[in-house]
Amino acid sequence: MGKGLEMVKKWEIWKGLETGRGGTWEPQTLRGLGNLLQLPGAPLLQALLRTHSGQALGSSGLKVTFLSLQLKDQYGPVFTVRLGPTPVVVLCGAQAVREAPVNQADAFGGRADLAISEKTNRGYGIAFSQGERWRTLRRFALTTLRDLGLGRRSLEERIQEEVGCLERELERTCGESLGGEGAWCTHVCVSYRVVARGGGTPLDPTFPIRRSTANIICSVVFGRRLHYQDEDFKAFLGLLAEHLKQMDTCWVQAYGLFPALLRHLPGPHNRLFEVFEKQKEFVARVVKEHQVSLDPAQPRDFIDAFLIRMQQEQGDPHTEFNQENLLSSALDIFFAGMETTSTTLRYGLLILLKFPQVTELIQQEIDQVVGPERRPCLRDRPRMPYTEAALHEIQRLADIMPLGVPRAVTRDTEFHGYHIPKGTTVFPLLHSVLHDPDQFQDPSCFQPQRFLDAGGAFRRSPAFLPFSAGRRACPGEALARAELFLYLTWLLQRFSPTSPLPPSALPAAPGQWLREAATPFPAHPAAATALQTQGHLPP
Incomplete structure (x- = not known):
């Protein structure tokens, strides 16, 4: 038997x-x-x-x-x-x-039915909705964000204003511990760099950068920026960090595979759903404040614009402009507009710790084009091909x-x-x-020069797709690219990444896949030629 x-x-x-x-x-x-x-x-x-x-x-x-x-x-x-x-x-x-x-x-424009998002978003919002709901909400979000300035000069003005706030915060907190949003973030130590590039007091910019990039989204969604030490602000960012931390747990991962079983059981996987509801509660409180002070003739932010549309279509039983779509859409914009940018900046600093030669070349280009007095601006970008190439390579390798x-x-x-x-x-x-070897030679190496042509000018690659492609590509690509350029150039204008260990002794960052380049920098002769022409390097 x-x-x-x-x-x-x-x-x-x-x-x-x-x-x-x-x-x-x-x-x-x-x-x-x-x-x-x-x-x-x-x-x-x-x-x-x-x-x-x-x-x-x-x-x-x-x-x-x-x-x-x-x-x-x-x-x-x-x-x-x-x-x-x-x-x-x-x-x-x-x-x-x-x-x-x-x-x-x-045909490929749908969003996958994922057990976790079905439990949290329940098909509402922009990121995980389908069909006509997705098209309506995405079209509204793109139009509203453009009207609020995310397609005009005020986009840069918002970022520059927040960079100024970050500068004052770093000066105020120099040498202090700045934690508070969760221990999952990788710490990067930088030292303050004066005009003469002298020494300085070490500080950790991880959390101030995260709060700063979050404030740009706050100004768009909530209509105002929040002080870095505001307790509600820190609590909300803590919830976002806790959300990502919970996604790392084996219980939540198991729920993603076997939801039919685990949705009926108690366990640690339910913590994720509790955190998501608290995030919605935070946004709901802000929405309630907006309803009290709403002026339909003068929308201040994304929430105001959505509330006005809700009023206009309140008699339509099939409208997509309702409270659930508002809360989920606001959270979608936060996740898309804050986490990816702050994570890429953090990885960029880690990579530059490993490759100080690249840092020096970027700083030389900043000194030549921008100088030490004013902050970098977007009109500087076409005149900074090496910096643009390094940013693209950071995004490509951070992956x-x-x-x-x-x-x-x-x-x-x-x-x-x-x-x-x-x-x-x-x-x-x-x-x-x-990391396609047919598109990028030796793709595991960090080589900004791969984005430069023979004359040292910036060269685009059709295989550079960190924001994906098609209709489901990231709608905030323009904002993210502007933030990455303005934040990184300002940081390297005023600071230098540093570590008590020599670059050769540093662990591969941001993952074990990063290794030393096969040749010293600048490996591309055009990079040296271009910098010599601009006065960056001795002939």
Whole structure:
């Protein structure tokens, strides 16, 4: 009897092993678990699930992309993996990742049905909505943000004002501990750099930078900036950090795979949902304040504009302008506009610690173009090709969204000769584009000169897609690019990253994938030529 049961179990396992038929190629899977047992270790599973939150993944995310690139060599640029019972189509390489959302925008324009977002956002807001709701809210958000200045000169004015506040805060708190939003952030030590580039008192800019970038979004969504030491402000940022921290836990990751089981059970995974509700409560209090002082003739911010639209369509039973969409949309803008920028700046400082030669070249370009007195501005950008190249290389190598935000096909789709059924989840593997050896020679090296042409001018690359592509690309790309340039150039105008350890002894940052470049800087002769022409380097 025992042997008979054992044979039945073996037969069921054997029957559960299946290969892709009629769709994309896929590795063998085990029924119920999919490819989970083939992922080499827990970090891979964690990386897959963390991507659902839009969080930066670091080296763990690169491990899963390493597996995906191995599968690409075996199955091609389009293949399927199964996360538990759920099939996921993975797109690898610059051609596939660009072609799907751009050439077949309608088909690949859906958002994947993720168990965690279904529990938190419940289909409301911009980031995780579908169909006409998504189109309506995205169109409204883009129009409103443009009307509020995120497409005109006032965009730069908002950032410059906040940079000035950050400067005063760093001067005030020089040498103090600035923590408070959670221990998950990586600390970077910088020393104050005077005009003569002398020594200074070390300070940690991590939390002030995070609060500063958050305040730019506050001015757009709430209509005002908040003081860095405001307790409500710090509490709200703490909730955002706690949200990302909870996405890292194994319980929440397990919920993402097996929601039918865990949604009925108590456990640590429920902490994430409690944190999300507290975030909504914070925004709801701000909305209530706006309702009291609302002037329909003079909208002050995103919340005012949304409330006015709610009043205009209050008689329409099918309107998408309601309280739930307002709260979720406001939080979506915060996540998209704050976390990605502050994380990239933090990674940029870590990378520059490792490569001081690049820091020196950027600072020389700043001194030549901007000088020591005024702050850098966006009109300086065309005259600073090396700085622009270094920023692009920081974004490429930091690769904070290696798997991209999961999408879904909105109808039965043919792609690269494969049939993809309606509703299938799709991972556009951004890492495979940013680290494509056909697009970037020796992609694991940090080489800003790859974005310079033979004459030292900045050169764009069609494979540079940190903001994704197509209709689901990040709507805040213009804001993010402006912030990254203005913040980093100001920081390097006034400060220099420093560490008690020599660069050779520093750990690879921001992940184990970062290594020393094969040649010393500037490896590209045009970089040295251009800097000599501008007076940055001796001939």
